Amino acid sequence: MKCTPDIDLRDVEEMNINIDPIQAAGRLTADAMKAVIAYGDGYSVCDNCRKPFRLDYIEKPPIATFHDDLAAFVGMDEARVVPGARRGFQAVAGTYVQKGDPVILTALSHYTEFIAVENAGGIPHEIPKDTNNIIRADAAAERIEEVTRASGRPPVLLFIDHVDYQFGNLHEVQEIARVAHGYDIPVLLNGAYTVGTMPVDGKALGVDFVVGSGHKSMAAPAPSGVLATTAERAEEVFRTTQIKGDLTGRTFGIKEVEMMGCTLMGVTLMGMMASFPHVRARVGRWDEELANARIVLDALRSIEGTVVKSEMPRRHTLTRVDTSASFDRIAETHKKRGFFLSSALNKKGIVGVIPGATKVWKFNTYGISRAQAEYVAAAYIEIAEENGLPVVSP
Amino acid sequence: MKCTPDIDLRDVEEMNINIDPIQAAGRLTADAMKAVIAYGDGYSVCDNCRKPFRLDYIEKPPIATFHDDLAAFVGMDEARVVPGARRGFQAVAGTYVQKGDPVILTALSHYTEFIAVENAGGIPHEIPKDTNNIIRADAAAERIEEVTRASGRPPVLLFIDHVDYQFGNLHEVQEIARVAHGYDIPVLLNGAYTVGTMPVDGKALGVDFVVGSGHKSMAAPAPSGVLATTAERAEEVFRTTQIKGDLTGRTFGIKEVEMMGCTLMGVTLMGMMASFPHVRARVGRWDEELANARIVLDALRSIEGTVVKSEMPRRHTLTRVDTSASFDRIAETHKKRGFFLSSALNKKGIVGVIPGATKVWKFNTYGISRAQAEYVAAAYIEIAEENGLPVVSP
DSSP states (O other), X not given: OBSSSSOBOOOHHHHSEEOOTTTGGGOOOHHHHHHHHHTOSTXXXXXXXXXXXXXXXXXXXXXXXXXXXXXXXXXXXXXXXEXXXXXXXXXXXXXXXOTTOEEEEETTOOHHHHHHHHHHTOEEEEEOOOTTSOOOXXXXXXXXXXXXXXXXXXXXXXXXXXXXXXXXXXXXXXXXXXXXXXXXXXXXXXXXXXXXXXXXXXXXXXXXXXXXXXXXXXXXXXXXXXXXXXXXXXXXXXXXXXXXXXXXXXXXXXXXXXXXXXXXXXXXXXXXXXXXXXXXXXXXXXXXXXXXXXXXXXXXXXXXXXXXXXXXXXXXXXXXXXXXXXXXXXXXXXXXXTHHHHHHHHHTTEEOSOTTOOSEEEEEOTTOOHHHHHHHXXXXXXXXXXXXXOBOOO | OBXXXXXXXXXXXXXXXXXXXXXXXXXXXXXXXXXXXXXXXXXXXXXXXXXXXXXXXXXXXXXXXXHHHHHHHTTOSEEEEESSHHHHHHHHHHXXXXXXXXXXXXXXXXXXXXXXXXXXXXXXXXXXXXXXXXXXXXXHHHXXXXXXXXXXXXXXXXXXXXXXXXXXXXXXXXXXXXXXXXXXXXEEEEOTTTBTTBXXXXXXXXXXXXXXXXXXXXXXXXXXXXXEEOHHHHHHHTOBOOOOOTTTOOOOTTOBTTTXXXXXXXXXXXXXXXXXXXXXXXXXXXXHHHHHHHHHHHHHHHBTTOEEOSOSSOSSSEEEEEOTTTHHHHHTTOTTTTHHXXXXXXXXXXXXXXXXXXXXXXXXXXXXXXXXXXXXXXXXXXXXXXXXXXXXXX
């Protein structure tokens, strides 16, 4: 069946186990699916928009309450929904970064943080990762000192990924925030892989901004996300418009400059809201998710030559492995070359790994059941054995 | 029935005739609804994302082709999808407007254009409207001259609404673009009310940018929209990232700075794509839409005291009327006060007019059938007659 003659129905999630690194935690809940069907139309949430005419004030559907809940969920004072985490980065960079300003990112920062800095005209300076691919507070302190000396002034903003996209590692966020605040540098936590999957408390971490992704980790449609902050910083990043029509004298109420007025006026917000009670509950089951990840990882580790590139023990379901000395050896002579692995997985109903990748690759088991994790684990071992790779119980 | 205990199912469009000014042309088509169900999950369009890893290069679903079709649809060379027209304004303002730069808008510019200018640090200067609420080229020329003299340099960007949000009037776009180009000022056409409802040819109009809204006028979910431009301007507004990690040496491929990388990675884009063949066809039936609008407007005009504030004859389905001397006279003594009108309409299954408004208000008949238009027309006349307002055949 098809949506239109040109567009196939998508049934990837229904027909397979999807371990795609970015898709795993963005699958809709059943409630979100209902909301998506009910609120598909364009400006569907605007039926009852009344003065002061701003998305986060709408009471029916309960968008105002949702904003309060969202702020509380990440331990901050104020929250707004945004069209993707990247638009949260853009709003914060747009507020604090002027052309030529030094900005601190890290060796593991996501590209969208870099682009937010570029967009604002800032100069990026990375905190190096240590040999275990962790961003540490002492490295942050050193880099801030160095950049401050070289630039003649402290950096204006620091980005730190709660869990990075490359290794799925956790970094020294709390300690880094403390260091940054010693220089009065506001700190943005990129929680694209954590807000909605594991517990996140921005106040406890001591950060100024928590940014999350609806479509990556909150079981919401794209593009969606959250930008949350403290009461103090809210006045800056959520400042309202001051511009005025020079002839008409028109002003534009309480619309917020960095939000460009209203943000998610329909299906994306409603999907996010409908999933929210489930998302709030699931972060409490993070241990089960880690246990499932461990089942798959243990299987991979039992295949001789496989090296885990992420920190161990795992504290996130996104993991990077190096199979240059296991699966890639098969690829060298297999008639399907590197595609043998993804092809064999696909045949077993496992999707989401890059076709052709047999050296260094990532997977994310978030949201699969224990039975599915065991199935994936068994699948990898079977593929290894079928291809003559030694499997040793760990 | 409910989506969740807190969220009601929305059935406004199924149970009523909705003449809301901003919602009328954003209702999904049936094909878009199918796509929304199939592509609700977060990053649903990324299943087959391959090098060079950018949304507009994805071939399955046919996103790449859609981008070509979209550019052709508005008569431009290049197009990108954006999370709402406002994000298109932001991208263009971010490219051309530096702090303190003079920018030309009009007395009828939408607030999101102003906010885009404010966000970029520009200084707004409005072209006045004439007594018929039309923005004319001679007024544009005069204002550009005046602003150039006062600022010591020409404005860096000009925004013109194809059809404005207040009156639904068409303005002298082609002539204004010609004037602006005489000063080398790039011209952005805000087609939020026209792209997807009536034919729009950016090249014929001579503009540099055409911005449209998916959720306002292209039967697409929110937030969605299009930013289209010429081959020449594409190099500027769609410039690719140049930023580099100073320690890691990382660069970020062909991601575009003003797009913040990828934009609509799921349901919004797929809804837009599934509706597109229908949208492309429906702009050819614009005359029928105008005829339906006329049926309703003629009824309103037959109610003594009603004044049409929009240009006549109507060239758009969004219309502003002043019923201070008709319906508002009833409101003065009616026990429901100003709410009598919206209440009476709602009882007849007509929604989308601001509750309580009986003086100056707007409606948009886009997308309703002829029979529905006749029903709405009859409803207004009945309400007038029931309340003792004289009705005179025009």
